[in-house]
Amino acid sequence: MKKFTKIAISNEEDLIMGKSLFPVTCGNNLTIGAGKVYPEINFTLPTMMITKETIPEVKKHYSEIMDNILNRSKILNIPGLVVEFEQLPPMTDVPEWGAEITELIKKELDKFYVETGIPNALRVTVLDLRDADHPPLLRTGIASEKTISGFELCAQAGADILSIESVGGKEVHDQALMYGDLHGIAASLGILSYRDMGWLWDNITSIAKKYGCITGGDTACGFSNTAMQLAGQGMLPNILAAIDRAASAPRSLAAFEHGAIGPSKDCAYEGPIIKAITGYPISMEGKSSCCAHFSPLGNIAAAAADLWSNESVQNIRLLSGTAPEAFMELLAYDCRLFNKAIESNNALELRNLMVESDVEHSVEALILEPNVVIEIAKAIVNKESGYEKTKAAIETAYNSIDVSLSNNKISLSNTEIEWMKKIEEEISAFSKTEEEAVEYLEMMYGTFFSSQAYGL
Amino acid sequence: MNELLEQLAICIERGKVNLQSPFPVDLKGQEGADELTKRAIENSIPAEVILNESLMVGMQKVGDKFEEGKAFIPDMLIAAKAMNAAMVHLKPFFESGEVELKGDFIIGTVAGDLHDIGKNIVRMVLTGGGWNVIDLGTDVKAEKFVATLKEYPNAFIGMSALLTTTMMQMEVTTKAIKEVSPATKVFVGGAPLSQEFSDRIGADGYFPDPNKFVKYLSQAI
Structure with a gap:
């Protein structure tokens, strides 16, 4: 296990788009995080069922998507490209289907590289099926076997980068989030998720080594993005979603402690904290992923991005062409602007504009402000265990929000202010030790999780 | 409304489950839905009255606040948790058919x-x-x-x-x-x-x- 005891990027001005301390070279001669931001295009199927009978149609969709996005990439003369194939449940449930589509996409990318010389890579994100059981078994059982097999077969079929949106601890985090139980959130992320990430990424790293793939990283999508979406609909306090984001960073860091080297997953909005700690490149998504979901982080998300993604878009017709092709164009133009800013030494100015334009509107954006990111990153590396790291991230995020409120840098509604008080009270009542926190989880959420699944 | 039922409705609305509940902070150390429902039954208040004139009133209030953007899902679920604590005491009346659930x-x-x-x-x-x-x-x-x-x-x-x-x-x-x-x-x-x-x-x-x-x-x- 690799330990990060100090942060790699300590000067907030160095936490910037397109530049990482440890660039990653992969796929067809693509180096990520070495001075350019590249598009990472993602797509999904239109409304249809995936069955044995529809698999030929499914493949036809992926072929059409690849033809269209590669054609657009060539016309716009992009400097490089990552294609993400994010699996849908049946594609991991029948891992051979996932592998067949991986092979299909990889062949297209290889052909494209020969024809155009444009560097590219394929990220395959295997679906984490392991929460199919209640409580999830995670390390054993058929769902776990299929998930691991999904990695093995896709690595064999040509995946360049391996990733996952893992779900360990989600069964408890979901409950805690719905009740606004910050103690439960801290313990589920800092103990359960953190432990599961260690186990899972040891396995992924070993498969990646066997096939020469890059270990991209994970995301707290099922955790903090759930919080962000619920907050966006007025169902959760924004302040809770903001703190949940900071709290998720140690569990996503665990992937890097267990072999990941980036680029981390696009929907991991905690990415800048990971980049500050590890120095590895990250993928991010913001305004150009509004085809998949809304967020209050549209501009700020790009501040430290090395890849810039659209998250996902259905293969449907728009006036211009197909939706994946249209979003390929959108990402290409976004990246042109980022790269021109880097080339002309205006990157910091552009970054600051993107940061400032969002922070004044959202407490969730405040957590991604580079100086706040650095503070949270420092707090995390100063602590030993996953639970201690998570508590430190929460406390630092809370203090940053509190100071910004006092300085009138951000404003919150009275209803949100009430939650600030509740959160302050909860932080002061956190369990002191991991053992006490596990006892708390067992008392509150014992029916939702299995201790054995986490090696407890 | 009877003072006890009024207090109980507040406990539901604000998610005060029982005496031990640490939240809401300003009700710390006070009786919650659990104790107050028990007391209401001991005071011979009919179960149907407790349900309709207190518990449902509390739930309605937090629901209205949610619609007005003055409460969040956790507020509603904590209220529901307080409601469940109260319902434990009303369960025998449901089983006897004296009070019915909505469906x-x-x-x-x-x-x-x-x-x-x-x-x-x-x-x-x-x-x-x-x-x-x-x-x-x-x-x-x-x-x-x-x-x-x-x-x-x-x-x-x-x-x-x-x-x-x-x-x-x-x-x-x-x-x-x-x-x-x-x-x-x-x-x-x-x-x-x-x-x-x-x-x-x-x-x-x-x-x-x-x-x-x-x-x-x-x-x-």
């Missing part, structure tokens, strides 16, 4: 889909709203919905899906339900859905807001 509601995430946070929120708001909820979990096949309907023939049914590749399972399930019981009302929810989709698959409604849905159901019975 049965079967809920589940459709086949092939493992997402359940939206479904769980609806379940908890329904329970807090006085419904008997039968939660079938995730990845629920049409046959399971139909089999459960046979056990609860007067139930309403709710389905959720998050993926464009699983929402079509809603059509399969709705058809299967309507085939055996055309009068059964089927509702759908989930991020990629719309009223138009609900109409197209023959369901009886799409609701993006759990509180509005529970209100709608209460008026529908």
Whole structure:
């Protein structure tokens, strides 16, 4: 296990788009995080069922998507490209289907590289099926076997980068989030998720080594993005979603402690904290992923991005062409602007504009402000265990929000202010030790999780 | 309203479960829904009066605050938790038939889909709203919905899906339900859905807001 005891990027001005301390070279001669931001295009199927009978149609969709996005990439003369194939449940449930589509996409990318010389890579994100059981078994059982097999077969079929949106601890985090139980959130992320990430990424790293793939990283999508979406609909306090984001960073860091080297997953909005700690490149998504979901982080998300993604878009017709092709164009133009800013030494100015334009509107954006990111990153590396790291991230995020409120840098509604008080009270009542926190989880959420699944 | 019932309604609205509950901070150390309901029964207040004039009043208030943007889902669920603590004491009166729940509601995430946070929120708001909820979990096949309907023939049914590749399972399930019981009302929810989709698959409604849905159901019975 690799330990990060100090942060790699300590000067907030160095936490910037397109530049990482440890660039990653992969796929067809693509180096990520070495001075350019590249598009990472993602797509999904239109409304249809995936069955044995529809698999030929499914493949036809992926072929059409690849033809269209590669054609657009060539016309716009992009400097490089990552294609993400994010699996849908049946594609991991029948891992051979996932592998067949991986092979299909990889062949297209290889052909494209020969024809155009444009560097590219394929990220395959295997679906984490392991929460199919209640409580999830995670390390054993058929769902776990299929998930691991999904990695093995896709690595064999040509995946360049391996990733996952893992779900360990989600069964408890979901409950805690719905009740606004910050103690439960801290313990589920800092103990359960953190432990599961260690186990899972040891396995992924070993498969990646066997096939020469890059270990991209994970995301707290099922955790903090759930919080962000619920907050966006007025169902959760924004302040809770903001703190949940900071709290998720140690569990996503665990992937890097267990072999990941980036680029981390696009929907991991905690990415800048990971980049500050590890120095590895990250993928991010913001305004150009509004085809998949809304967020209050549209501009700020790009501040430290090395890849810039659209998250996902259905293969449907728009006036211009197909939706994946249209979003390929959108990402290409976004990246042109980022790269021109880097080339002309205006990157910091552009970054600051993107940061400032969002922070004044959202407490969730405040957590991604580079100086706040650095503070949270420092707090995390100063602590030993996953639970201690998570508590430190929460406390630092809370203090940053509190100071910004006092300085009138951000404003919150009275209803949100009430939650600030509740959160302050909860932080002061956190369990002191991991053992006490596990006892708390067992008392509150014992029916939702299995201790054995986490090696407890 | 009787002072005790008034206090109890406040405990429900603000999610004060029992004496030990640390929240809300300003009610710390005071009795909660658990103790006050017990006392109301000991004071011979009829169970139906406790339910309708106190517990439901508290739930209604927090629901209204939610609609006005002055409360969040956790506020409603903590209120529902306080309500459940009170209901434990009222259970014997339900079993004897003295007081009735609003009805049965079967809920589940459709086949092939493992997402359940939206479904769980609806379940908890329904329970807090006085419904008997039968939660079938995730990845629920049409046959399971139909089999459960046979056990609860007067139930309403709710389905959720998050993926464009699983929402079509809603059509399969709705058809299967309507085939055996055309009068059964089927509702759908989930991020990629719309009223138009609900109409197209023959369901009886799409609701993006759990509180509005529970209100709608209460008026529908």
